[in-house]
Structures are given as C-alpha cells and as structure tokens.
Amino acid sequence: MIADRKAVTALIPILKEDDPSARFYAAKALRNIGREEAVKPLSESLNDEKCSVRYMALKAIAQIGGSSSVDALIEALKNDDEKVREMAAKALGDLKDKKAESALIDAKNDDSDAVRIAASKSLKRLKKKILNLIDEEFLK
Secondary structure, rough: OOEEEEEHHHHHHHHHHOHHHHHHHHHHHHHHHHHHHHHOOOOOHHHHOOOHHHHHHHHHHHHHOHHHHHHHHHOOOOOOOOOHHHHHHHHHHHOHHHHHHHHHHHHOOOOOOOHHHHHHHHHHHHHHHHHHHHHHHHHO
C-alpha cells in the first residue's frame, strides 16, 4: 500500500533521533507496518545505545521476515549485546530459513550459554522443517 510506504519513509529518519523513546516507537511502528524496506535501517538500530531500542528493532526485523530479515538476523548473531544475539538465534528458528543453518551452528560456540541454547533449539526446529519437507516429497 502507498500509505504504508509513505509511513515507512517518514519513520526511518526517526530511528536516528536523539530521543530514545522516539527511536523505540519508530521501530515499533515499523514492526507493525511490516515492510521489508525497513529491515536495513532497523538493523542499524541493533547497535543503539539503548537496549530497549535494540530489542524492539530486532523484534521488528524478525516479524517482518523475508530474506533480508534472515540476513540481518544472521549478522545480529555477531552483535556485542548478548541478548540481541540470543533473540536473533531464536528468531532465526522461528523463520526456519535453511540459509541460517551455518550461522546457527557457529552460534553454538558463543560465549553465552543463552545464545548457545537458543541456537541449538533453533537448529532443531530448522532440521525438523527440512525433514518434514523431505517426508512430503517422499509421500507424493
């Protein structure tokens, strides 16, 4: 929709405002709109000084989905913030994109227990999806 595109265009600059509340609510609004062109600016917010902005940006990226979201979440597995890495690992399990498999395997060696656990669980979900697809093909 044209209105959604215009809203995204208006909200993206707010992600760089001085006011952390404005940045948080801009990320939340972009999550609700769900347009893929918001993923790149949202991924830049994963390094925001405020954790609430980082977490909302990650939630937005995960909810938007699509190939660019998977790429952004894979990159987020390298973030300095342990919670961002954990949330990214969980989100990749939700999206179940085979492209994330290698990054999730690497995340099983993270310094954080929470990230390692999230990566392991996501890998199990991803492998389950792959096995289901194989079963569907076999049963045709």
